Amino acid sequence: MAIRKAEEMTWTEMDGLDREETVCLLPLGPLEEHGPHLPLGTDLLTAEGMVEMAAELLEKEDPASIYLLLPRLWVGHSEGAMHFCGTLSVGTATLKALVTDLCIALTRHGFRKVLLVNHHMDLFHIRALLQAAEEVNRSYATRVVEASSAIFFTGKETAGEREPQGSLHGHEETEIHADVRETSFMLHRHPQLVHPCYRELPPVRIRIAEELQQGHIYFDEMGAAEGYMGSPAQATAALGAAHLEAGARAIADLARRLVRNEDIVQIGPHMERVLRHLPG
Numbered sequence: 001m002a003i004r005k006a007e008e009m010t011w012t013e014m015d016g017l018d019r020e021e022t023v024c025l026l027p028l029g030p031l032e033e034h035g036p037h038l039p040l041g042t043d044l045l046t047a048e049g050m051v052e053m054a055a056e057l058l059e060k061e062d063p064a065s066i067y068l069l070l071p072r073l074w075v076g077h078s079e080g081a082m083h084f085c086g087t088l089s090v091g092t093a094t095l096k097a098l099v100t101d102l103c104i105a106l107t108r109h110g111f112r113k114v115l116l117v118n119h120h121m122d123l124f125h126i127r128a129l130l131q132a133a134e135e136v137n138r139s140y141a142t143r144v145v146e147a148s149s150a151i152f153f154t155g156k157e158t159a160g161e162r163e164p165q166g167s168l169h170g171h172e173e174t175e176i177h178a179d180v181r182e183t184s185f186m187l188h189r190h191p192q193l194v195h196p197c198y199r200e201l202p203p204v205r206i207r208i209a210e211e212l213q214q215g216h217i218y219f220d221e222m223g224a225a226e227g228y229m230g231s232p233a234q235a236t237a238a239l240g241a242a243h244l245e246a247g248a249r250a251i252a253d254l255a256r257r258l259v260r261n262e263d264i265v266q267i268g269p270h271m272e273r274v275l276r277h278l279p280g
């Protein structure tokens, strides 16, 4: 059995796992508003859905390795969405300390390969996760990898590799939050949680880099009056299935590389510069 759920195991079962062959998968993200049509747990449900599908793919291909699923951690930094009820953002220092401590605890039991599976693309949130990973890796010779930056921020990816072909109709840059992608994913995986009003929502096109440059940090200040950025009305369950599969394949690829001790590019030079120049 290649997939194990930590919350369902005894300590002796977990102690029996081959540390070299085990990758710990930790899905995490904040409770955060996702427009009038998606639930607060959208990022968490998406990260968890991708992890579960990635684990299924891996189990088929490589039953000898062990993928230890940790329970999803509903913690993240999301100051931009704090003007909307239900968003529970924690400070970046808290997030970094919590993830650092959990990774160190795993290390103390000999587990040294950890994939942080995150579907919340707030740059401050991602920087905190990368800093936690870097600190633990430096001090404990572990391999903690943050998945979203390794998938999207290395500079080597192309839209065609990571997105179902032509699916976003040339609007990749303005499909940002509670958008066509996230709505499609939820229609595919949790249709009962999608409010039918998504079909009537007009597109909201926001260039987030320009908004941040103008000092706007809150979504409503940027023009997202209802909390979404993009075109949720274009969502389909089929696009969600393709999005899930693309994400799961990318996560499975990272997990496989961790098992085999292969190199992983965590982040490209451009995004490294962007994150370095974020305030705070």
Ligand SMILES: [Zn+2]
Pocket (backbone or CB within 6 Å): 034, 042, 043, 119, 120, 177, 178, 182
């Ligand atoms: Zn989201």
